[in-house]
Amino acid sequence: MTTDAAGFPNDRIDTLLQHIGQAPLDPVTGTGPVAMPSMRTSTVRFASMDVLDRAQAAKQRGERVPTYGRVGLQTHEALETLLCRLEGGQRAFLAPSGMAAISMTLMACLSQGDHALVVDCVYGPVRYLHKTILSRMGIAMDFVRPDLDSLQAALRPETRVLYLESPGSLLMETLDLPALSRWAHAHGLTVVADNTWGSGYIYRPLALGADISVIAATKYIGGHSDLMLGAAVARDPDLIHKLHETHYALGSTVSADDAWLALRGARTLGLRMRTCAEHAMMVCQWLAEQPQVSHLFFPAWPQDAGHALWQRDATGSNGLMAVAVDFNEHQVRRVIDGLRLFGIGYSWGGYESLVTQVEPSALASNGHWAQVASERMRAGTVLRLHIGLEDPADLIADLAQAFAAV
């Protein structure tokens, strides 16, 4: 068993989360703060030209040596180290949002004339990125069902990337990431996985075969609905080089205060995810008994279509679920408006419960939904719930009164 610099075993994630990125001790006084302070700066000061030359040389070798403020100093480095350990990567590149991390990664991996295969359960704005920017740069994308036959049929000689998300946005569809990665690698593709759901704690795409893991730290890493932040984590030196170039050239920065908030949030990542997951399971148990509920999309739920894959590849769950309900458009709006403890809003992964309706137009582009809907006479509408840290009995009572009022 290997250990990290502090002598802690590197395979117990809850211990790592408390000990990575501590502030160093002052060599003179032998003391230091427990928590890494927010190191705000726009630039770096060098003791001499020799020191500056050494820093530049190390940077040329690809080491993380700040010579200017843009990549950040100790606070950013501590967060990068933590994300690398969570995801099992060698380098992490921070971005000002999850979407910025996705754009940076796809721009690093794709050039004019290239084609990417993207699974159709992907986070919606990836389609927007293609429509508005990547297509203008001569990069083609196909959004396809995440099965080998569909991917094989859409493969082109110029395909370079397979972009995945597991479980998928909207309907939490768990993918066979190892099988899809093996297929992609056999065709020379780079596999990029959006791991916002797992956030390196309950799911680790790099260990399952992906080459780059992208996370919106806005969600569970930050965990308190008070910051926007993203990261791309990679292991392979060539990909790290490409990400480094693109990260540097794009020049999008993360403030030290946001890196600090993300580090602080990460200390309680395990506690929060486990509790949200437990509460979500209780809410599922109640929902499953309601006649108006026709389908639960929650990988930890035993009847979920992806449950076996989730058991094989994930080590836990979180508070995010989708629920198909037999309410019409009018009724579903009344249910949402009738909830008192669930805020109406996008996003998830914070301490609080949220609800939105999954947009019918988004569902229409998702093959999994077409399948579920065709298996049923009435597929109804779909709610997305994020179950937070409130008392689950209160959340269930709130859902019960909102359902009963319709």
Ligand SMILES: *Cc1c(COP(=O)(O)O)cnc(C)c1O
């Ligand atoms: C929220 C989200 C993102 C984007 O993150 P932002 O920080 O909001 O830009 C990316 N992927 C998934 C799966 C998300 O849920």
